[in-house]
Amino acid sequence: MAKKIDFEYLKKKSLNLRLKILQTIFNSKTGHIGGSLSIVEILVSIYYSGIFKINPNLINNRIRDRIIVSKGHCTAAFYSVLSDLGFIKKNELNTYCKNNSRLGGHLSIKVPGVEVESGSLGHGLSVGAGMAWAAKMNNEKFKVVVILSDAELYEGSVWEALIFISHHKLVNLIIILDRNYQVVMNKTEDFLKLEPLDKKLKSFNFEVKKINGNNINQVIQALKNTKKKNSNKPKFIIAETKKGKGINFMEKNIKWHHAIPNLQEFNEGMKYLKNEK
Amino acid sequence: MKNKLDIPSSFFFHLMKKMQKDKNIILLTADQGAWALTEFEKKLKKQYFNIGVSEQNMIGLAAGLAKEGKKVIVYAISPFVTQRCFEQIKVDLCITNIPVIIVGSGSTFTYAFHGPTHQAIEDIAVMRSLPNLNIINPCDNNSAKASVNIALKSKSPVYIKLDKGFFDDVYKSSKFNKGLKTIKKGKKITIFSTGFMTQRAIELVQNLKKEKLKVTLVDVFKLKPFDKNLAKKIISKANLVVTLEEQNILGGLGSIISEVIAENEIKVKLLKFASLKLHEKKLCLVW
Numbered sequence: 222m223a224k225k226i227d228f229e230y231l232k233k234k235s236l237n238l239r240l241k242i243l244q245t246i247f248n249s250k251t252g253h254i255g256g257s258l259s260i261v262e263i264l265v266s267i268y269y270s271g272i273f274k275i276n277p278n279l280i281n282n283r284i285r286d287r288i289i290v291s292k293g294h295c296t297a298a299f300y301s302v303l304s305d306l307g308f309i310k311k312n313e314l315n316t317y318c319k320n321n322s323r324l325g326g327h328l329s330i331k332v333p334g335v336e337v338e339s340g341s342l343g344h345g346l347s348v349g350a351g352m353a354w355a356a357k358m359n360n361e362k363f364k365v366v367v368i369l370s371d372a373e374l375y376e377g378s379v380w381e382a383l384i385f386i387s388h389h390k391l392v393n394l395i396i397i398l399d400r401n402y403q404v405v406m407n408k409t410e411d412f413l414k415l416e417p418l419d420k421k422l423k424s425f426n427f428e429v430k431k432i433n434g435n436n437i438n439q440v441i442q443a444l445k446n447t448k449k450k451n452s453n454k455p456k457f458i459i460a461e462t463k464k465g466k467g468i469n470f471m472e473k474n475i476k477w478h479h480a481i482p483n484l485q486e487f488n489e490g491m492k493y494l495k496n497e498k
Numbered sequence: 499m500k501n502k503l504d505i506p507s508s509f510f511f512h513l514m515k516k517m518q519k520d521k522n523i524i525l526l527t528a529d530q531g532a533w534a535l536t537e538f539e540k541k542l543k544k545q546y547f548n549i550g551v552s553e554q555n556m557i558g559l560a561a562g563l564a565k566e567g568k569k570v571i572v573y574a575i576s577p578f579v580t581q582r583c584f585e586q587i588k589v590d591l592c593i594t595n596i597p598v599i600i601v602g603s604g605s606t607f608t609y610a611f612h613g614p615t616h617q618a619i620e621d622i623a624v625m626r627s628l629p630n631l632n633i634i635n636p637c638d639n640n641s642a643k644a645s646v647n648i649a650l651k652s653k654s655p656v657y658i659k660l661d662k663g664f665f666d667d668v669y670k671s672s673k674f675n676k677g678l679k680t681i682k683k684g685k686k687i688t689i690f691s692t693g694f695m696t697q698r699a700i701e702l703v704q705n706l707k708k709e710k711l712k713v714t715l716v717d718v719f720k721l722k723p724f725d726k727n728l729a730k731k732i733i734s735k736a737n738l739v740v741t742l743e744e745q746n747i748l749g750g751l752g753s754i755i756s757e758v759i760a761e762n763e764i765k766v767k768l769l770k771f772a773s774l775k776l777h778e779k780k781l782c783l784v785w
Contacts, residue, residue, distance in 0.1 A: 330594055336565075338594050341585060347555045348590055351562015358544075359566070378586070381555035 226270050231437050235265045239467045240494050241301040241314075247487045249318040252326060255477040256370065257298035259401040259435070259462040263368060264302050266440040272448070273364065277307045280333050286363050287352050289337045291345025292370030292399060293328040294479075300324050300332065308334035343376025345369070346396065350386050353394040364447075366395045372404045374415055386455050387426045395447045395456045396427075399434060401464035405478050418459060427457040434460025468493055500664045501639050506603055508639035509660055510534035512646045512672070513571065517545050523650070524563055528553050528574040530603060553578050557586035560598040569597070569650060575609070576602030576618030576659060580625055591655040592628040599649040600657045605635070605693060606744035607773075608662045618659070619773050623749025625657050626722055632656040633722040637696035638665050641719055643672035661694040668696060668717060677720030678728050684712035688732060691742040692718040692751050699742050718751060729758045733766055740769045747772035 238261050246252040267273055267288060279285035290299050297317065304314040309324075309332060316322035323331045327340030337348050349367040356363055373379050386394055400418075402409050409415050422429045430446065432439040440460060447456045464478070465471030468490045482490055503511070511534050517523045518541070525538065525546045538546040549556050553574055560570040572579060579602045580587070591598050602618060609616035625633055632654055636642040642660065649656040668681060681696070682703050691699040696717045703713050716732060718724075733739055739759070741752040752770030759768060 338589055341589055343554075344558060344586065344589055347558020347586070348562040348565070350555075351559035351564075352566050353562070354559065355563045355566030355568055358568075378552075378554040378558065381550075381552035382558065385549060385552070385555055385559065 226441060228437060228441075231265050231269055231441070234269050235261050235437060236467075236494065236497055238265060238298060238301055238305075240491065241305075242297045243468070243482070243487065243490050243494065245297045245301060245314060245317050247482055248315070250481050251318045252297040252481075253294040253479045254297065254482070255403065255464040255471065255474075255479070256292060256399070256401065257295045258466045258468065258471065259464045260292070260295050260298050260368070260399045261466065262435050262437050262440050262462075263397055263399060263460055264298055266437060266444055267366060268302050268306060270441055270444070272441070272444050273366065277333070280308070283361065284363060287336050287349070287365045289345045289349045289352075289365065289367045290328055290335075291337070291339055291349070291367055291373060292342070293339025293345075294326065294370075295399075296324065296326060296328055299328065303332065303334045306334075308332075342370065342373045343378040346373075346379050346382040346386075349394060350382050350389075350391060353386075353391040354389060356393055357389075357391065364393050364395060366397065369396060369398045371398070371400055371402060371409050371415065374398075374418075375404075375413065383422075383425050383427075390453055391455050392453055395444070395458070397434075397458045397460055399462055400459050401462045401466075403464040403473070403475065403478065406475065408475070422457050422459075426454055428452050428454040429457045429459065431459045431461065434462040435466050467497070500666055502664070503639060504664050505636065505639060505642045505661050506532045507534045509601075509636075509642040509646060509658075510538070512643040514538060514542065516646060516650060517542055520569070521545065522567065523569045523571070525571045525573065526556050526560060528556050528572070528578065530574045532573075532603065553583040554586050557583045557598070557600075558590050561586075561590035561594070561596050564596045564598050569599075571599040571601055571649075573601045573603065575604045575616060576606070576621050577616065580618065580621040580657065584624060587625075587631070587655070588628055592630045595630040595654055597652050598655050599652075600655065601660060602657065603660050603662065605659045605661045619744065619746045620749070621657075621659065622721055622743075622745050622751070623753070626749060626754075630654045631722065632720065633659070634720055635659045635661075635693040636719065637661070637693050637717055638668040640667055640669035640672045641717075644669070644674055644719075647672065648675060659693060663694070663697075665697050666700075668700070677718070677723070677725040678732070679717045679719060680714060680732070681717050682713065682715040684714040686737040687711065687740065688714040688716060688736040688738070689740045689742060690716050690718055690729075690751060690755055692721060693744070695742045695744055702742075718754075721751065721754065724754055724758075726758050726761075729755065730762050730764070733759060733762075733764050736766055738767045738769065740771065742771050745772050
């Protein structure tokens with residue numbers, strides 16, 4: 222039996238992660254802050270809830286669940302999680318995006334805990350599908366979780382993979398979309414509509430669940446539901462989030478895809494987050 | 499005496515034997531058939547899959563399967579399995595050095611009559627630029643079988659460029675691993691050729707013999723990694739070096755040989771024969 226989930230603890234983790242993201246990006250003067258802040262509850266729910274088998278002792282262990290962060294530009298968030306959990310040393314995060322560091326602006330498999338090289342969009346889903354397919358062939362029990370961004374849905378390779386996953390009923394694969402409705406230059410529905418996304422995915426024969434992806438209770442519940450064995454459909458969670466979530470002046474503001482906060486903005490952001498504590 | 503099997507059939511039947519022994523080997527095709535593959539459908543149902551015309555997804559799937567310990571071969575017509583999914587090969591296979599085997603059929607002008615979309619005249623130049631990737635271009639049935647053996651043992655990704663057609667054996671056996679083979683020994687003129695052009699070069703050398711010209715002919719089986727040391731030794735003995743290939747003149751075999759000449763400051767004349775500006779002329783080549 223899994224332990225009871227402490228939601229207060231997870232909320233605290235989420236807030237600390239946001240502080241870490243802001244500090245890391247402010248220190249290195251580079252990184253993607255908007256998409257790092259939107260994905261916080263998704264990462265915290267996956268890494269701190271105990272729903273999945275992942276920890277530093279299981280690196281390369283066949284029983285581990287495979288977590289593929291296909292939206293590879295959110296390293297400020299993801300590497301902060303890896304550092305907090307001991308996949309990498311805590312002080313290594315200080316080297317983020319600096320010369321000779323392995324912690325770059327996009328995911329690298331040189332970093333322990335990273336399953337798939339990322340940065341170019343639309344790669345992770347096919348690779349994840351291959352891993353899930355291998356598990357099915359080998360009768361292995363591990364799950365594969367792939368986290369996608371809105372922008373990736375404009376890549377044809379993602380739809381090639383969705384057709385494949387659906388036909389081959391890869392039920393051991395869980396796709397989570399960090400649906401913050403924004404890309405680098407625009408809001409998705411303003412320049413090139415993706416909606417109705419749930420209908421599109423349902424017609425592909427996915428089990429689709431739309432949730433508030435910045436609500437930890439909803440994310441946890443959706444992830445738990447994927448473990449139920451009564452469905453023979455692959456799972457697709459549309460986690461609706463806010464880009465820049467948690468820092469009021471960044472939320473849903475196009476500028477903060479990868480703008481770097483100046484000292485005043487940094488202080489203001491830190492103050493805002495700390496008031497939330 | 500020409501072989502009764504063509505190059506792809508020799509390749510695939512040899513691969514089939516290996517797959518029957520090792521259930522861990524998986525073959526994916528992007529809806530590209532081959533005569534031998536009908537046997538795979540009957541005998542290797544759990545190891546052979548048509549995943550549809552989706553080359554980008556095919557490379558990603560192969561990377562995922564390989565990460566989980568499968569030995570994966572992906573197959574489609576050369577331009578589609580290399581250039582169409584170039585970035586997947588770069589990111590999913592080469593940067594991470596995952597030993598997937600990419601097999602391109604209809605090498606270069608095999609499908610000449612189908613027009614420029616089906617002609618792979620840039621694949622060597624393009625694929626050669628990728629880290630960790632090996633490139634093999636067999637010229638007969640035995641070297642096609644050798645490419646199976648070598649690729650299955652490789653710890654890095656491999657691209658095999660498969661020509662089509664019934665040819666005489668150039669190699670006596672499939673048990674070799676060398677990248678360059680001197681097929682004819684002559685005097686001061688040395689021809690380097692690869693794949694199908696080696697078959698043409700053999701005819702050429704025989705014709706030149708009638709003209710009392712004894713020419714050395716070297717088959718380039720492995721284009722990458724290229725045996726630069728052996729090539730240097732061979733080139734140093736020549737007055738004239740000729741490269742014969744079906745590729746675009748930029749970045750293929752001619753470029754490889756000119757790099758060896760330049761890097762080693764060898765004083766020798768070089769004549770490069772390749773396909774020039776074919777796309778611009780919109781030619782439909784049939785022979």
